[in-house]
Structures are given as structure tokens and as C-alpha cells.
Amino acid sequence: MILNPLVIILVSLVFPGVIALTKARIAGRKGASVLQPFFDNIRLFRKGNVFSTTTSWIFQAAPVVYFSTVFMALLFIPLGKQPAIFSFEGDFVLFAYLLAFGKFMMIAAAMDTGSGFEGMGANREAFYSLLVEPAFFIVVASMALLTNHTSFYDLFNNLHIESQLSYLIAILSVYIFLWIAMVENSRLPVDDPKTHLELTMVHEVMVLDFSGFDLALIQLANGLKFAIYGSLIFNFVLPMQNYFAAQLVIFFVVEFIFAISVGALESFRARNKMAKNAQWIISLTALAILGFLSVLIITGKIILLN
Numbered sequence: 001m002i003l004n005p006l007v008i009i010l011v012s013l014v015f016p017g018v019i020a021l022t023k024a025r026i027a028g029r030k031g032a033s034v035l036q037p038f039f040d041n042i043r044l045f046r047k048g049n050v051f052s053t054t055t056s057w058i059f060q061a062a063p064v065v066y067f068s069t070v071f072m073a074l075l076f077i078p079l080g081k082q083p084a085i086f087s088f089e090g091d092f093v094l095f096a097y098l099l100a101f102g103k104f105m106m107i108a109a110a111m112d113t114g115s116g117f118e119g120m121g122a123n124r125e126a127f128y129s130l131l132v133e134p135a136f137f138i139v140v141a142s143m144a145l146l147t148n149h150t151s152f153y154d155l156f157n158n159l160h161i162e163s164q165l166s167y168l169i170a171i172l173s174v175y176i177f178l179w180i181a182m183v184e185n186s187r188l189p190v191d192d193p194k195t196h197l198e199l200t201m202v203h204e205v206m207v208l209d210f211s212g213f214d215l216a217l218i219q220l221a222n223g224l225k226f227a228i229y230g231s232l233i234f235n236f237v238l239p240m241q242n243y244f245a246a247q248l249v250i251f252f253v254v255e256f257i258f259a260i261s262v263g264a265l266e267s268f269r270a271r272n273k274m275a276k277n278a279q280w281i282i283s284l285t286a287l288a289i290l291g292f293l294s295v296l297i298i299t300g301k302i303i304l305l306n
Contacts, residue, residue, distance in 0.1 A: 002085070003079065003082060004075075004078065004079040004082055004084060004085065005071075005074050005077075007248070008077065008079075008224070009074075009224070009227075011227045011252070012220070012223040012224045012227035013035075013038045013223065014034045014035060014038070015223050015226050015227050015230070015255070015259050016219075016222070016223050016226070017032070017033065017034030017035055017037050018034050018259035018263065019262050019266070020032065020034075020036070020037065021263070022262075022267070023263045023266055023267050026263070026264065026267040040219075041216040044212055044213065044215050047212035047213065048211075048212050049211055049213055049214050050211045050212070054112075054113060055109075055113055055209070056112055058105070058108050059209070062105040062108065062109030063106075063109075063214035063217040064214075065101070065105040066105055066217070066221050067102075067217040067218070067220060068102070069098045069101050070098075070099065070221040070224045070225055071224065072098050073095050073228060074228055076094070076095045076152055077095075077231045077235075078152055078156060078235060079231065079234075079235075079247070080234075080247030080248070080251070081157075084153055087152065087154075088151055089151050090151070091152055092150070092151070099225070100133075102221070103126075103129055103184075106125070106206060106207075106218075107122040107125055107206070110205075110206040115208075115209070117199075117205050117208075118206055120199075121201055121203065121204075121205035122206055124277075125202055125206060127278070128186075128202070131278055131282055132183045132281050132284060132285075134285045134288070135281075135285045135288045136180055138291070138292050139172075139173050139176050139288050140155070141292065142169060142173070142291050142294075142295045143156075143295075146159065146299065147159055156235040159236070168294055169298075172287055172290065172291040173236050173291060174236050175287070176284050176291075177229055177233050177236070178229075178258070179284055180284065181226060181229035181262075183281060184225060185203075185222055185225055185226055186202045186203030187262065187266060188266045188269050188270075188271055189270065189272045189277075189280065190202070190271075190272060190280075190281070200271075200274060229258075230255045230258040233254060233258060234251050234254040237254065238254075
């Protein structure tokens with residue numbers, strides 16, 4: 001059980017570096033080491049924090065709360081046959097709202113600065129999170145209906161891909177979780193982490209006033225969130241009857257492919273027009289509803305007539 005968070009944390013340390021290296025290689029550049037973001041964070045940990053005189057305790061507490069909630073959410077993730085440290089019926093609800101509380105604190109901290117640009121980014125962050133949340137709950141609810149379990153471990157342990165419709169559900173779920181991860185981490189096509197235009201920034205404009213130790217905590221939490229969603233995707237595609245050693249190898253392979261996919265998507269996918277982001281995010285919920293209807297057909301809740 002204790003191995004689960006350790007393995008996911010290990011992956012999270014190199015995940016941003018793999019993304020950056022993938023983008024560099026696609027652009028024809030050599031790129032930095034996959035450990036460069038980790039070294040950057042170590043350097044930031046050694047630096048002090050600078051706080052604006054307009055901020056309050058909310059701004060100072062937000063990075064610690066943000067990292068803590070992401071780390072707590074990590075403890076609900078099973079790894080193949082290995083159960084999570086915390087597992088109970090309906091644990092996915094607490095998992096989702098731990099992440100939501102951390103994001104709420106970051107939004108409050110951005111507004112606490114009194115900056116119009118950071119307030120604008122916070123508004124977009126809250127709006128996009130609101131829109132993507134139904135997709136997550138519908139996908140997990142579909143799996144819960146299919147397996148008759150509501151904890152992450154029991155849900156994945158009893159998930160059997162047998163019919164054509166169940167294959168469709170699995171593919172849709174992986175696809176939706178991939179894009180949920182992109183939205184939740186403010187990446188393309190919703191946000192561009194490399195942009196420097198405040199009028200179009202989302203996450204990056206929210207963290208402009210953070211420095212030193214606090215900025216390192218935020219960046220580590222972002223890497224953890226990516227690794228967490230990669231772990232969920234891994235549990236969707238992994239046959240649970242495999243030996244743990246084989247599962248561990250598959251886990252690293254899936255996380256590596258996930259990181260490369262993120263880098264490739266950001267290299268070839270253009271950023272959405274700001275006005276189109278809401279429509280695009282809502283389309284993920286529409287796909288999730290399609291999967292939910294497929295589950296209703298499989299479980300006999302809906303009967304198709306010839």
C-alpha cells in the first residue's frame with residue numbers, strides 16, 4: 001500500500017521533464033534533461049518568498065494547502081492489485097473535492113493579490129473547473145454502475161472489458177480522463193503554459209506573484225496531478241489479474257506514454273479561441289453521457305428494440 005504513493009511521486013518528478021523533452025524533440029531541438037524541472041524546484045526551495053503588501057494570510061497559506069490536498073488525493077489511488085492507503089465506498093467524491101478545495105485556495109490567493117489580471121485568470125480557472133467536473137463524475141458513475149462498486153479500488157478490480165460496448169466505454173473513459181487532465185492542469189488547448197500575454201493566460205497569470213518555496217510547491221503539485229490522472233488511466237487499461245511486478249512495469253510504460261502524448265498534443269494542437277473553450281469542455285461531458293448510456297444498455301437498464 002505504501003508503495004503506491006511512492007511510485008506515483010517518483011513518476012511526478014520526471015513527468016514535466018518528459019513533456020518538455022517531447023516538445024523540444026518535435027520542434028527539432030535537443031532539449032533539457034527530463035530531471036531539469038526537478039532541479040529547478042530544488043533551486044526554488046532554497047530561495048525565500050516575497051509577499052506583496054496587499055496580500056493576506058490566504059496568499060501565504062494557499063500553496064501549502066494546494067500541495068497538501070493534491071498529496072491527500074494521491075492516497076486514494078490504487079496501483080493495480082495494490083489497494084490505496086485510503087479506500088471506502090464513495091471515496092472518489094472525496095478525491096474530487098480534495099482537488100477542488102486546493103484549486104479554490106489557489107483561486108482565492110490569486111484574487112487576494114488585488115491584481116485585475118490575476119482575478120481574470122482565477123475567474124477562468126473556476127469556470128473551466130466547473131464545466132469539466134460533470135465529465136469526471138459521469139465517467140466514474142458509469143464505472144460504478146457497471147461494477148456495482150463505488151470505491152476506486154473495488155471499481156477497477158471488478159471492471160471487466162468483455163463486449164464491444166464495454167470496449168467503447170473504456171476508450172471513452174481514457175480519452176475523457178486525458179482531456180480532464182489537460183483542463184485541470186491548464187494546458188493546451190484550454191491554456192498555454194508558455195504564453196506571456198496576461199489577457200489570454202489562465203494558470204500562469206494566477207501564480208505570477210508566487211516565488212521561491214511556494215512556487216516550488218505549486219509546480220510539484222502540478223506534476224503530482226498529472227501523475228494521478230495517469231494512474232487513473234493506467235487502472236482503466238490494466239488487467240487486474242497480472243502479477244504485481246508486471247503491473248509495475250506497465251504502470252511506468254503507461255505514465256511514460258501519457259507524458260509523451262501530452263507533449264505531442266501540445267506540439268500539434270493549437271490553442272482554442274477563448275470563446276470556444278466552454279463549448280469544447282462541455283463536449284467532454286457529452287461524451288461521458290454517451291458512455292453512461294452504453295453502461296445502461298450493458299446492464300439492461302435500457303433495452304434496445306429491433
